[in-house]
Amino acid sequence: MEDELEDRVLHQTYLSFMKIVTRLTSSAPHDTPVSYLWKMVRLYFLRSEVAVITLGIILFIMYLQTIEQWSRTLLSRLSQAMSPISSVQRMKFMEGSEADKQSWELKGSLSAAYAIKGRRMHMEDRFIINENINNTGISLFAIFDGHGGEFAANYAKDHLIQNLYNKIVEIDAFKEGKIISTPTKDNAEDKPQEPESNTSVERKISFKKSVSTADDTSKKEVTDPELLAQLSKARPIITREVRPTKPIKNVPVPLSSYLDKGKINFGKLLTDEVLAADRLLVEAAKRSMNVAGTTALLAIMEGNHLIVANVGDSRGVMCDSRGNAIPVSFDHKPQQVREQKRIEAAGGYIAFNGVWRVAGILATSRAMGDYPLKDKKFVIADPDILTFNLNDHKPMFLVLASDGLWDTFSNEEAVKFIKERLDEPDYGAKSLTLQAYYRGSVDNITVLVINFLDNKVASSATQ
Template sequence: MSPLARTVRYLLLRPQTLLLLGGSLALWSVLEVKTILRSSRDAVSKMKGRVEEMMHSEGMLHEGFSKTWQHKSSGAAVYSIQGKRDHMEDRFDILTDALNQSHTNIYGIFDGHGGETAAEYAKSHLSVMLRQQLQRYETQKESSTLTRQSILKQQILDMDKEILEKLSASYDEAGTTCLVALLSEKELTVANVGDSRAVLCDKDGNAVPLSHDHKPYHLKERKRIKKAGGFISFSGSWRVQGVLAMSRSLGDYPLKKLNVLIPDPDVLTFDLDKLQPQFMILASDGLWDAFSNEEAVHFIKERLDEPHFGAKSIVLQAFSRGCPDNITVMVVKLKKRGSKAAGE
């Protein structure tokens, strides 16, 4: 062994040298542990911040659902949220007769504006009035000159008169859309006032429009408004007299006084044997601001097995896409032809 190697060995084996190395190793271990602990604390702090952020975001989401309504029966489901609006002005109604399947089922969507009064009144009274008139018609239809279509149209016009009389007395300027579907054994009749909308999924999965929106920028509506001495202007959307983003409604007595707004419904009838429908969607414009007819039909078709037949899922999806409005969606499942109509 060389003199240098003997010297190194001597120094390394001295007790003092071993003690110094042991102390250095212990000090290094302590410093390393502190570093690990500091990193762990930082990671925990970051995770805590993310959790708090998620909880805050979830809280913001729950604020959008401060008022949520839902309905579920064997053939129809509804999901309705307030969204980011200050007030919940959407209403819906379903009137069926489980004891008498021959009676017409009635489905309604009412999207209020300027307050909930008009929508609430229409929801509470229109279906009941319709049921009474339709039952009377069924017992006398062989000799009657009336039809389901004429009854539906007249009842909506009468409802507008009632709302105007009631609300104008208290200077309540509220108004509402009115979307009503009558489902019988062979026919589907849909009436629409405003911009709520209905669409059907036929046997091939195609979207079939059941109604058409009444918007101020549509040529027919624009001409009528101008002829009545009114105007439309753009403020985020086209508005009648710079105020209302639809050209027909129930209520809205100040605009009705000017004759620029009318309550006349479009009424369409569909042959169920011909269409062989799978389901229909009735919804306020909160949905249609985020979904096209075709996209909505495809979305619901993939989710008919869900508890709300996809109504809840599509409402949440519309909300997540940034729609700030009240959103109400009704899905009515329609059984295959040859069996009794669904929607009970």
């Protein structure tokens, strides 16, 4: 009897439990968790007012991130303006803190340049704006991108540009019949040339040029430790030791040799001056065992002609009347077939070390300076010369820049960027430089823009 009673109790308990479960199941909603979540989102989060507020918050955050750098610059300038020190004291303070500068800028009548140190420890870029030299109608622009220290870039900026300036003045005067055809002075003294006493040529000893972070780096040598380490690894093929070389006697070149049918042969002039400056630079570098080097990108304009000389991987790009990007120089990279064959013929090699490098050291196959690589002719300073008739392209502008820009911008992107900002006071040079930094360029960045619109070049040439 007891067993039967227990069975009945269990049976009744089971029936009661099942009735309760059945009631709960029948009263529960049939929505799945996913559908229930979507219903909540639709009811609360996709309401028009909620969507508008959320979008506004996102745009506001993006705006704050974009203007962060600009606001810092503005606050810095405001604090300087409100400082109680006088303008003279402020100028002396800025001159005294040259090594701490982060940016450099220069504005001409038809061109502008902007440069930043960026994420590098030292600023090794240099630039030149030299418009309408001595009222000759000839303008000279240059970009020097140093590596391994500032010595080579400073040397090229000071001595190569000064010699070019002097030669252009002399040749133009000779062409106009103002001076007698005489051989040019020997540049071995490494001094700017002075006019002949019997000439009527007026020399301007001051001319537009860029600000330099250090004018005499022979006293304060800044040499890249990484470059020195790479040189040590390359021994005995390449050493920092100074090898004796035969002195090269300077052969005076008559001014008439730079004239071709009454016009200046700027290609020959640029080639001769770059190679002469490189030879003197190498000699000066050996005296202090300074392994620094520099690229050189030079542009000369006379009337409707543009002549570009390039040594290294700085680059020039022209925007024609249709907005097309036209290269006016070509990078010298070790992996190029022409450059690789030349390096191997000299007994050298290229190796991949992050990028392709000459002997695993230098990422450009041509440069001024770099005497350890120059001794064996693994690296040369011979410039490529390209000449353009501006009437054929009717260009809007020309961009010259160090590879800090081209690491983050293609030719087409840079042209499009500047085209939309030509109305800015510096023709977009500053905006493009900063944008390259925002895109992650880790190098020094220098951008020089020459504006061809409104016939500014032609009017400058006739002044």
